[in-house]
Structure formats: structure tokens, C-alpha cells
Amino acid sequence: MTAPAPTVPGGWSRYLCLWLELIGLCRRAHPWRTAGLLGIKLVASVNVAATALALQATVDGVVRGDVRGAAVAGAAAAATQALSAYLLNLDFTLTILMVDSVGALDMARRINEVILGLDGLDHLERTEVLDRVTVVQTGGWNLVYGAWTVVDVVAGAIRLGLTLLLLGTVSPWLLLLLVFAAVPLWLDRRGQHAVATAETDTAEAFRLQRHLFNLATEASGGKEIRVSGAGHAVTEAQTRAWDEAVRGRMRARLRAAGYKVVGWVLFTAGFVGGLVPLLDRAARGQGGVGDVVLAITVAVTLRDSIQLTVARVSRTTGSAGVVDAYLWLRAYTARQRDADAGALPVPAALRHGITLEGVRFTYPGTGRPTLDGLDCHLPAGSVVAVVGEYGSGKTSLVKLLCKLYQPDVGTIRIDGVDLADLATADWHARTSAAFQDFGRFQIRFGQTVGLGDVRRLDDRDAVLAAVRAADAEALLQRLPDGMDTQLGRRFDGVDLSEGQWQKTALARASMRWAPLLFVLDEPTASLDAPSEHAIFERYMARARELSTRTGTVTVIVSHRFSTVTDADLILVLHAGRVAESGTHEELLTAGGRYAELYGIQAKAYAPG
Numbered sequence: 014m015t016a017p018a019p020t021v022p023g024g025w026s027r028y029l030c031l032w033l034e035l036i037g038l039c040r041r042a043h044p045w046r047t048a049g050l051l052g053i054k055l056v057a058s059v060n061v062a063a064t065a066l067a068l069q070a071t072v073d074g075v076v077r078g079d080v081r082g083a084a085v086a087g088a089a090a091a092a093t094q095a096l097s098a099y100l101l102n103l104d105f106t107l108t109i110l111m112v113d114s115v116g117a118l119d120m121a122r123r124i125n126e127v128i129l130g131l132d133g134l135d136h137l138e139r140t141e142v143l144d145r146v147t148v149v150q151t152g153g154w155n156l157v158y159g160a161w162t163v164v165d166v167v168a169g170a171i172r173l174g175l176t177l178l179l180l181g182t183v184s185p186w187l188l189l190l191l192v193f194a195a196v197p198l199w200l201d202r203r204g205q206h207a208v209a210t211a212e213t214d215t216a217e218a219f220r221l222q223r224h225l226f227n228l229a230t231e232a233s234g235g236k237e238i239r240v241s242g243a244g245h246a247v248t249e250a251q252t253r254a255w256d257e258a259v260r261g262r263m264r265a266r267l268r269a270a271g272y273k274v275v276g277w278v279l280f281t282a283g284f285v286g287g288l289v290p291l292l293d294r295a296a297r298g299q300g301g302v303g304d305v306v307l308a309i310t311v312a313v314t315l316r317d318s319i320q321l322t323v324a325r326v327s328r329t330t331g332s333a334g335v336v337d338a339y340l341w342l343r344a345y346t347a348r349q350r351d352a353d354a355g356a357l358p359v360p361a362a363l364r365h366g367i368t369l370e371g372v373r374f375t376y377p378g379t380g381r382p383t384l385d386g387l388d389c390h391l392p393a394g395s396v397v398a399v400v401g402e403y404g405s406g407k408t409s410l411v412k413l414l415c416k417l418y419q420p421d422v423g424t425i426r427i428d429g430v431d432l433a434d435l436a437t438a439d440w441h442a443r444t445s446a447a448f449q450d451f452g453r454f455q456i457r458f459g460q461t462v463g464l465g466d467v468r469r470l471d472d473r474d475a476v477l478a479a480v481r482a483a484d485a486e487a488l489l490q491r492l493p494d495g496m497d498t499q500l501g502r503r504f505d506g507v508d509l510s511e512g513q514w515q516k517t518a519l520a521r522a523s524m525r526w527a528p529l530l531f532v533l534d535e536p537t538a539s540l541d542a543p544s545e546h547a548i549f550e551r552y553m554a555r556a557r558e559l560s561t562r563t564g565t566v567t568v569i570v571s572h573r574f575s576t577v578t579d580a581d582l583i584l585v586l587h588a589g590r591v592a593e594s595g596t597h598e599e600l601l602t603a604g605g606r607y608a609e610l611y612g613i614q615a616k617a618y619a620p621g
């Protein structure tokens with residue numbers, strides 16, 4: 014089921030829950046390292062106050078003439094300083110190690126699970142989803158780093174609290190500095206928010222430039238670009254898209270930097286103003302020298318503490334874009350799962366068949382329906398051929414049957430039950446499909462076929478049967494390591510021709526033993542005539558076998574009318590609806606569009 018856009022609960026609690034979850038993830042992965050890191054951050058916070066107190070004691074000792082006391086306090090001040098430097102280093106190294114291992118591995122896997130949890134294709138064509146997928150795709154590192162930055166903020170708050178306590182003991186007036194500290198914090202938050210908004214707003218332009226870059230540099234598109242001489246035009250278009258994306262982001266960053274400068278100017282003014290009366294009092298001999306040293310040390314620390322806290326808060330807010338996108342996508346897939354949880358079971362076998370009533374379908378983001386007013390019945394156990402001109406909606410129809418999209422209006426019934434009420438994952442588990450734009454999975458041959466039914470991925474007999482069904486035994490025999498041959502040049506494997514790749518896709522689609530729907534969308538477009546003939550013969554035989562086993566509906570989309578004359582039912586699509594339907598003989602007798610197009614093709618392919 015297509016999940017409606019989620020309303021992610023607002024407020025800080027959702028961030029807090031995610032951060033706690035992420036720290037929990039670190040604890041499970043590296044319990045000792047997590048405990049050590051938390052301890053280091055706490056000790057480092059307290060250590061700052063210890064340094065200030067040791068310095069005060071040193072100066073007071075000197076003033077009193079207590080050399081021994083001053084020496085001990087001085088040594089303590091030096092030791093706390095050294096500890097501070099050591100902890101800072103250790104903290105940095107451990108944090109990076111933790112974020113690298115948990116962020117880049119565990120979180121990246123979780124993010125992929127969320128993205129793969131989007132069952133249909135319609136999600137991935139909606140800008141609201143796609144923009145967020147772009148943001149989170151490489152965000153695992155950022156999410157975990159963000160969680161540890163929050164721990165740093167808490168440690169910074171402890172350090173700040175201690176600093177203020179010490180300042181208050183010298184002069185309560187110095188506590189007013191806190192008010193000045195709030196200004197840069199607030200301004201910085203505004204700046205970061207502007208940056209996060211700009212990143213989401215320019216995500217589309219960013220995606221476009223990446224697509225254009227890949228188009229020009231990857232082997233598949235690159236060939237055509239070079240031959241057509243369009244390289245320059247593509248590069249210019251990529252540069253324009255890049256400029257658009259970067260300009261938007263740059264403007265927001267400059268604005269954020271401006272906010273930052275104003276905030277710090279205000280804080281510095283307050284800091285200087287607060288110190289003047291204290292220095293004046295000490296100059297007139299009304300305050301202890303140790304107190305002045307304590308006040309200056311602590312005030313400088315206060316500035317550092319606030320600067321650090323502001324930087325950490327802004328780093329956290331900076332990663333809020335990724336957190337928001339991740340939480341949104343998680344809520345979105347959870348809704349889809351919830352919707353599927355209450356879904357009806359998919360039947361074990363089809364008895365009646367698949368019925369489409371008044372189906373209208375528009376691709377997300379396009380204004381015009383691709384299918385409009387489509388009615389037909391695909392009987393259980395039948396072989397249905399879908400023919401029609403380019404762009405008449407054949408592939409769109411099979412995508413709807415596979416539940417990769419949902420109709421805007423109308424219903425698709427599976428043995429009388431609305432397909433929308435069946436769990437998407439269960440329906441997919443009973444669907445086999447070889448699409449026109451088939452995948453070229455550059456992995457081992459056995460796996461590229463076995464993926465058609467992951468439960469039997471390593472079942473060599475099942476894979477071999479699927480290879481036979483796709484008439485691909487000759488291809489398998491020619492591979493140097495048989496099933497274990499690595500495919501694709503990208504990984505130093507064997508590169509296949511278009512036709513051979515198509516045969517692997519067909520074999521993959523033949524892996525399921527008992528599908529209810531078996532779709533072949535232009536299954537032989539890349540194959541020669543003898544292979545095409547052999548494939549159709551095999552698939553007709555397979556369709557008959559499946560039909561007795563599970564009442565499977567086999568849908569074959571083809572441009573070449575001569576290949577589908579044996580189908581039980583032929584649907585002729587025109588402008589998104591069924592213009593004619595019947596058997597080959599019935600349609601020829603009717604003398605309509607099918608008869609006309611069949612006649613034209615027969616003449617074109619006639620020998621001599």
C-alpha cells in the first residue's frame with residue numbers, strides 16, 4: 014500500500030529518542046569504548062574547574078609566602094592542564110573510531126533497510142521522498158557523529174555550570190555574562206536552519222548534476238554521448254545544475270556566517286564590560302589577587318566553554334537535516350508496514366484471475382494520465398499478450414499489476430480482492446517479472462540468477478532450472494567459472510552482450526516456483542530471431558505448467574505481433590486503454606487495429 018506522507022511528531026523528544034537509540038547502538042557494538050568515551054568527556058569537563066582552582070591556590074600561596082603550598086598547587090595546575098590535553102586527544106581519536114565503525118557500517122545498513130522498505134516505485138519518483146533519500150543516503154556517519162556531539166553538549170553544559178559556580182563566588186555580577194552567551198547561540202541556530210533548508214531545496218539540482226556527470230562518464234551513456242558529440246552540451250548542463258545547487262547553498266552559508274559574527278561581537282562586548290568593575294576593585298586593593306586570577310581564568314574558560322557549546326549545538330542542528338530526513342523516512346516506511354500488517358492474505362493459487370476496472374494512472378509529478386479507463390479480465394491460468402504502439406502504456410500496465418504503483422482511480426482485483434488490500438511484500442513474493450529495462454547485476458552468475466528468489470539463492474538445482482527456462486545453458490557453459498563466474502567489467506569480471514544480460518534477467522525471473530503473476534516485458538528485445546523463437550516456445554510451455562500448478566497469469570508484452578499469436582488473450586492498448594481484445598484469430602477476423610498492424614509487420618518481416 015502506498016503510505017500517506019507521515020507527520021513526524023515534532024519537538025525535541027523525537028531527536029532525543031533517536032540520539033539515545035544511536036548511543037545504545039554504539040554501546041551494543043563497543044561497550045567498553047562507549048563507557049570509556051562517556052567517562053573521558055565527564056572527567057574533561059570537571060578538570061577545567063580543577064585547573065582554575067589550582068591556579069588560584071598557587072597565586073594565593075605565593076602572596077602569602079607559602080612556597081611549599083604554592084609549589085604543590087602549581088604542580089596540580091600543571092598536571093590538570095596536561096590531563097586536559099591528553100583527554101582531548103583521546104576523546105577525538107575514540108570518537109572518530111566509534112563514528113567510523115558504527116556510523117559507516119551499522120547505520121549505513123539501517124538506512125539502506127529504510128530505503129529498501131519502500132516497496133513500490135512510486136515512492137522513489139516523489140520528490141518529497143527522493144529529496145530525503147538523497148539527504149540520508151550518505152548520512153550514517155553524520156547521524157552517529159550528531160549523537161556524540163549531543164553527549165559533548167551535555168558535557169559542555171556541566172563544564173559551563175561549574176564555570177558559572179566559580180564565577181558567582183567571585184562576583185554575582187559576572188553571572189550576567191550568561192545572558193550575553195545566549196545571543197550567539199540563538200543567532201547560530203537561525204543560520205544553521207537556513208543552511209539545512211537550502212540543502213533540501215537544492216537537493217533536486219544536486220541530483221541532476223550528479224546524473225549528468227554519470228551520464229557523461231559511465232560507459233553505457235558515455236558511448237552515445239561521445240558519438241553524438243553531445244559531451245560539451247552535457248558538461249554545460251551539469252555545470253549549470255552544479256552552479257544552481259552550490260549558489261543556493263553558498264548564500265545560506267554566508268548568511269549563517271554573518272549571524273555568527275554578530276553574535277560573537279555582542280558576547281565579547283558583554284565579557285569586557287563584566288570584567289572592568291572587577292579589575293577596578295582589585296586595583297583599589299578591595300579584592301584578593303587569587304580571586305582576580307580565578308575570575309580571569311574562569312572567564313576565559315567561560316568564553317571557551319560557550320564557544321565550544323555553541324559550536325556543538327550548531328553541529329547538532331547542522332545534522333538535524335539528516336536526522337529529520339531519516340526520521341521522516343522511517344515514519345513513512347513504518348506506516349507502509351502498518352498498512353501491510355492489516356492486509357489480506359495473498360491466495361495460494363488463482364481461481365478466477367485478475368480483473369481491472371476503470372483503472373486510471375498518472376505517474377507522480379506528471380499532469381497527464383498514462384492509463385485512463387482501462388478495463389479487462391486476465392483469466393487464471395492464461396497467457397495474456399499485451400501489444401500496442403510505443404508509449405501506449407504496456408509497461409505501465411504491468412508495473413501496476415506488479416504493485417510497483419497504485420491506480421489513481423479504479424481497482425485491480427486478484428480473485429475478487431482489491432490488490433491494494435493485499436500486503437505488498439506478499440504479492441511481490443508471488444510475482445516474477447523480467448522488465449524491459451532489466452538489471453545488470455555485476456555479481457557472480459549464480460547469484461545474479463538466484464536473486465530472483467532469495468530463499469533459493471544458493472540452490473544450484475533451482476538456479477540451473479531457471480537457466481534452462483531462459484534458454485541460457487549455452488551462455489552458462491561458455492562462462493570460465495560456470496555459476497561462480499564474476500560478471501561485469503567494473504569488477505574485473507566477464508562482460509556480457511545485451512542479449513546475454515537479458516537472458517540472465519529472464520533466468521532470474523524464472524526462479525520462483527509458484528508465482529501467481531509472471532510478467533515478461535519485451536523479453537526478447539535484445540535477442541536474435543532463433544533465440545527469440547526458442548524463448549517463446551519455452552515460456553509458453555512454462556506458462557502452461559505454471560497454470561496447472563497455481564493458476565498463474567502470464568503476461569507477455571511484445572512489439573512483435575508474430576511472437577504472441579498463441580496467447581490465450583491479446584490486449585491491444587492504445588492511448589492508455591484497451592482498444593481491442595481477443596485471440597489472434599478473433600482479432601484478425603474483426604479486421605481492426607490489430608489486424609492492420611499485424612498485416613504491416615507480416616509484410617515487413619516477409620522473406621525476399
Ligand SMILES: Nc1ncnc2c1ncn2[C@@H]1O[C@H](COP(=O)(O)OP(=O)(O)OP(=O)(O)O)[C@@H](O)[C@H]1O
Nearest residue numbers: 376379383401402403404405406407408409410449
Ligand atoms: N516513470 C515514468 N514517469 C513519468 N512518465 C512515464 C514513466 N514511465 C513511462 N512514462 C510515460 O508513460 C507513457 C507510457 O509509457 P509505457 O512505458 O507504459 O509505454 P509502452 O507502451 O510500454 O512503451 P514502449 O513500447 O516504448 O515500451 C509514456 O508516455 C511515457 O513517457
